[in-house]
Amino acid sequence: MVYSFSFLVFVAVLLLAYYSVFKNHQWIVLLVGSLAFYLYTTPIYSVFLVITTVMTFFGAIKLEQLSDFQKSSIKENKEIWSKEEKKAFKGMVSKKKRILLTIIVTIAFGMLMVFKCKKYLPYSWLILPLGMSFYTFQSIGYLIDVYRGDVKAERNFLHYALFVSYFPQIVQGPINRFDKLHHQFFERHSLDFVQIRSGLWLFLWGLFKKLVIADRLAIFVNEITEHTDAPAGSLVVVAVFLFNIELYADFSGGIDMVRGISEMFGIRLAENFNRPFFATTIGEYWHRWHISLSNWIRDYVFYPLALSKTYARLSSKLSKKNAHLGRTIPAGFVSVFTFLLIGLWHELSFAYIAYGLWHGFIMASAQIFEPFFSFLDRCFSIDRDSYAMKLFGRARTWILISIGELFTITGSFNGFQRLFSRIIHNFSWYRVITDIEMYSLTYKDFFVVGVGVIIWYVVSVKQEKGVHIRERIAAQPWxxxxxxxxxxxxxxxxxxxxxxxxxxxxxxYGGF
Amino acid sequence: MKSKSIKAFAQAVVGIVLLAMMVMYASKVLERKDAYEKYEAFFREENDFDVLFFGSSNMQLMINPLQMWDECGITSYNFGNTSERLPVTYWTIKNALEYTTPKVVVIEVSQYGQTEKYKDMYSVHLAWDRFPLSLTKVKAVYDTLDPSDPRHELLFDFIIYHDRWSELTADDFSRNYSKLRGYATNHEYTVFERPEYEFRIDEAATQTEGVTYLEKTVEELQAKGIQVVFVHSPEVNSEDKQARINAASVTAQKYNVPFIDFTVMDNCVIDYATDMSDADHVNIQGATKLTHYMGEYLMQNYALESHAGDASYADWNSSYEQFRAENDGIALTEHIEE
Incomplete structure (x- = not known):
């Protein structure tokens, strides 16, 4: 049903119901619709969604109760307890909170890992429940926010269930934050033609990217990468290059559709892409690509690690020898670790471990060798802000990303080895021209993709310059x-x- | 405020209507034209047809409605279609009867006893693509196809044909259609000896789902006062296949329907040495003989009146002349198996 004709009918019916009921009941329509959608698409495995929702809901309440208990007890006993007693009490409650948080996080991620590692377990028939990675990260993010006291725990289970199961985003994200999303469900949304139209445009734009560009390229990319014999290395390089476009068109297209549908209900979801292929460095790329995941990892993994005592100890130890290394080596370790986690978020496999490590090492090396790069810039009088260097940076980023994709494109070590070997031993650049018609896409198909990508590029350049495309269109004659x-x-x-x-x-990305 | 809303609503209506027109035009251009070419003449006919012929490709190649018009003055349409199984025929008849009321329906039964509801999606598309979307068509699709089949593609064939954008030619815009009233000519021959069969009935064939549909077809046609005739085209069959087709005589007797089996009848109408295209189909020479036979049979046994000389049927004369001009004098060539 996901993104089928029936799904569109489902959305239309839900929209009709949403704007027909009393505004204070609109959230109920969304909840019923979301649960119906999930139960229909994932009947048996819905149990995992229920477990995660129940666990994080009650866990968050308990964590908040512990925090409140801690605060109120300290306040009540302000005059009685000594400093040491206060510290001991604080430590005891914090420990309880930490244990509770650890248990819930372990169970939630444990369930996710069972599915991610299914091929190594005797349960290979298991199918990753729809959106499990997304709802697990979203609900754990909420739990950590409550643990930190950044948000108040939701006391209405149904309200919280809607936050976890909201149907447009559960398939492939984005991973939303509680404080940004949750309150929107309970605002009163009037039928707004302009808003519906704007959401529809975004949905259509996503559909165009998905069906016209991504799925057409997928035919060629899959044929080249799944071919066990003899695609020339040059064709493999072309396929990896096109896979970057396919992946971006597919994922961003899907997210645009999700955000477009959500906007029709008056709910704005987090942005997940900010034209990643305009990034001049890998660091910038990760600020623009799958933003909701990289922000999640940054806030809940990177920062806690970077602020940890171990980090501080290592940093100060190294700083004594070299200030630059003292700053960058521990950061490099954390980068490698967090990118490894990003890789594992996709799948526990060689492909994604290598993908994560590759990105982690690039990030770490960029920081560690920055003085050397600056030295080169000075030697050759290179202005990094010049247009030429920006273009060079974009091309370099694209190539580095492509190398990372080479690990994941077949999903296996053998596949990577096979493609890598073709590139090294049998490149044959001329075969791009002679062999390309052996595969299912014709020149007409490539022409369609080419025109689609040019339209997309022009739109992206405008957006990069700050133009809000949909507002600009809305201002034109009807x-x-x-x-x-x-x-x-x-x-x-x-x-x-x-x-x-x-x-x-x-x-x-529905597969993750 | 109110006038603004009305304006926006009017704009939306105009926009949606224009979009629908664009989709319909694109749909017409992109559709595969074989169904349009075969059936368009049926939909353009202003008078009721006297006789309708249904069945598989055996039927499509054996009856020439234009020749029958010339010889008997009756109008007919040949719905015979590639690999068509009896459940599809049942629904094709139901769809066709929404547009005309014939006096006689002739059903070719070489698919008698087949167990499947349809052979492949292509043949179903060919049979039903030209019928406009209707409740009968929806029922036909949902009854014949399984939920796992691409049902929507039969109701909205743009879903499957949009892919033809890369193979469009000038013909896709010209909207030419065949005037042969469903008949397909064949100018090849294969030399056969007419086989002899020991008469045997395959009892199991009468229990198949296809036969249930054939029985429903006969019951519904008879309830409407439409006469039914079963025919079996001349074929070179195995004993087993012929025993299966012989079983059609059981259904024929049950409903008191005449059954003309050209494969086993005493006086053979065609010459197996020259009139067969392949083991299952006759060529134009065989079709001429069979059409002549069927025309006489229908005129003798049913109250059919000749429309010859009626000005409202003038188009039939010009179509027949065109058919003659295009086919007379074409020599038969030997059929080569692909």
């Missing part, structure tokens, strides 16, 4: 707006990959 809307619908209907002549790929 005939132009309708022509543009009809145009994108027709292009997607005609050039999209759907129907039984070809089975459209599932959303790549």
């Amino acid at each position: 005939l132009f707006r309708y022509a543009l809307t009809a145009g994108i619908i027709m292009i997607t209907l005609i050039f999209g990959i759907y129907g039984s002549s070809y089975n459209a790929d599932d959303f790549i």
Whole structure:
């Protein structure tokens, strides 16, 4: 049902119900719709969603109660307890909180890991429940926020259940934060034609990227990478290059559709992409790519590690020898560790461990060798802010990202070895021209993808310059707006990959 | 404020109507044209047809409605379609009867006793793509296809045909259609000897789901006062297949329906040495003989009136002349198996 014709009918019916009921009951429509959607798509494995929701809901309340108890006890006994007694009491309650948090986090991530490691276990028939990575991270993020006292624990179970199971985002994110999302469900949303139209545009734009660009490229990329014999190395390089576009079109297209649908309900979800391929460094790339995941890792893993005592000890020890190394080596370790986690979030496999380590090492080396790079800049009088250097930076980032994708594109070590060996031993650049028609995509298909990517690029350049495309379109005469809307619908209907002549790929990030 | 809302609503309506028109036009251009070419003449006919012919490709190649018009003055349409199984035929008849009321329906039964509801999606598309979306068509799709089949693609064929954008030619825009009233010509021959069969009935064939549909077809047609005739085209069959088709005589007797089996009848209408295209189908020469036979049979046994000379049927004359001009004098060539 996910993103099928039935799904669109489901959304239309839900929208109708949403704007027909009393505004203080709108959240109930969303909850019923979300649960119905999840139960329909994931009937048996819904139990894991229930476990995570119940566990984090009551866990958060307990954590808050412990915090309140800690505060009130200290306040009550302010005059009685000595400093040591206060400290001991504080430590005792904090320990309880830590233990409770650790237990819940372990169970939640344990369940997730069972599914992520299923191929190494005698339960390979298990199927990763829809959106499990996303709802686990979202609910654990909430729990940590409550643990830290950053948000108040939700006391209404149904309110909280909606936050975890909200149907547009449960399939492939983005991973939303409680303080940004939760209150929106309970605001009163009036039927707003402009808002519905704006959401519809975003949805159509995502659908265009997914069906016209991503799914068409997937045909070629899958053929090259799954071919066990003899695609030339040059074709593998082209496939990896195109896989970057496919992945971005697929994931960002899916997120645009999700955000578009959500906007129609008046709920704004977190941005997940900020034109990542305009990034001039890998660090910048991770600020622009899968933002909700990298922010989650930054806030709940990187910062706690960077503020830990071990980090501080290591830093001060190294600083005595070299101030730069004292600053960058511990940060490098943390980078490698956090990117390893990002890799593992995708899957416990060679492919994603290598992917995580690759990104971690690049991040770490960029910091550690920064003085050397600055030295080179000075030697050759290079201005990093010049247009040429920005272009160079983008190309370099693209290449580094592509190398990372080479690990994951087949999903296995053997696959990586096979493709790598083709690139090294049988590059044959001319075979890009001679062999490309051996595969299912014709030149006409590549032309369609090319035009699609150019349109996308032009839109992205405008956005990069701060233009809000949908607002700009909304300000145009109605005939132009309708022509543009009809145009994108027709292009997607005609050039999209759907129907039984070809089975459209599932959303790549729906698999995580 | 109110006028602003009305304006926005009016704009939305105009936009949606224009979009729907664009989708419909694109759908017409992109659709695979074989169903349109075969069935368009049926939908353009203003008078009721006298006779409708249904069945698989055996039927499609054996009856030429234009020749029958010329010889008998009756109008007919040949719905015979590649690999069509009896459940599909049942629904094709139901769809066709929404547009015309014939006096006689002739069903070719070489698919008698087949167990599957349809052979492949292509043949179902060919049979039903030209029928506009209707409740009957929806029922046909949901009854014949399994939930795992791409049902929506039969109801909204744009889902499957949008992919044809890369293979469009000028013909896709021209909207030409065949005037042969469903008949397909074949100018090849294969030399056969007419086989002899020991008459045997495969009892199991009468218990199949396809036969249930055939029985439903006969019951519903008879309830409407439409006469039914079973025919079996000349074939070179195995004993087993012929025993299965012989079982159609059980259904024929049950409903008092005439059954003409050209494969086993005493006086063979065609010459197996020259009139067969392959083991299952006749060529144009065989079709001419079978059409002549069926025309006489229908005129003798049913109250059919000739429309010859009626100005409202003038198009039939011009179509027949065109058919003759295009086919007369074409020599038969030997059929080569692919």
